Amino acid sequence: MQQSEFLNVVMPFKDKLFRLAKRLLVSTEEAEDATQEILLKLWTKNTSFDRYKSVEAFAMTMTKNFCLDRLKSKQAGNLKLVHSNYQEKGSLLQKQIEAKDSVNWVERIMAELPEQQKMVLQLRDVEEYDYDEIAEMLDMQPTAVRVALSRARKTVREKLVQKHSYGIG
Amino acid sequence: MELDNIEKLIEKYLEATTTVAEEKALKVYFAQDEVASHLEQYAPMFRYFSGAKEEQFTQQVALDQIANAAPRRKKANYKWLSVAAVGLLMFGLYFGNIETKLEEEYTQEEIAQAQQALSLLSMNFNKGSQQLAHLKEFEKNTNKFLIK
Structure with a gap:
């Protein structure tokens, strides 16, 4: 496979890989590195593309595994620090941009979710994949995907309401 | 709606x-x-x-530099490593064999002569070192004075 062909295959979903990586790793730089790494891995595997039902789903699974490995490794400690710094900064935001801020809250609330719910929510509500696709990507049962999704959505709503009333009071 | x-x-x-x-x-x-x-x-x-959903991966996909160079170089490394290992092995086998070749190169007589010459040398050497034993006596006596 030529590079241009490969890029044509990969281009449509590289942003999705990046966003999933960022959802899991939080830091943009980490996510960029992870995406590069995954694209490279894909490139080295490009001869076996035909074997996979969907290259996109395969790439998403790779991203998931790669990021979870990253989080498990030592570097995860650094990432958490980055995140807590970011939260600090968030609390100092001015009142006038509160409307925009509450949108940002969603991001922070999502960061607090368990990894699996994070991924399900990202894949469904941001990337708008089907349940079956998500089940395949995450190697879960479709019913388990629904349960996780429902839980994630309810948690986000509850925390959002909490933060909102707290912010006003 | x-x-x-x-x-x-x-x-x-x-x-x-x-x-x-x-x-x-x-x-x-x-x-x-x-x-x-x-x-x-x-x-x-x-x-x-x-x-x-608007967020995008803005970095260039750097396949040209890394994907082409890195994996190939890695493979080449392993190849040359094995070549070097084989070379080293041959080298070792060659010089390992030389010892046994010595016996083929020289006749039994020559070896016996050489052994005789060497034993003569060692005998004389031992004689010399026996003489040196007297020096120890010197040391003993001087030590007696020195320690006192």
């Missing part, structure tokens, strides 16, 4: 039974400025999800 409908959709949404199309309808509804006040709380969620 009617408010009634939206409320139902949200209900379904939280139970994760909505279709992608229905979720899109929700996103469209919450993207507008006027949202019913009791539904306001959901607005940030859907606005965030719509916004989050």
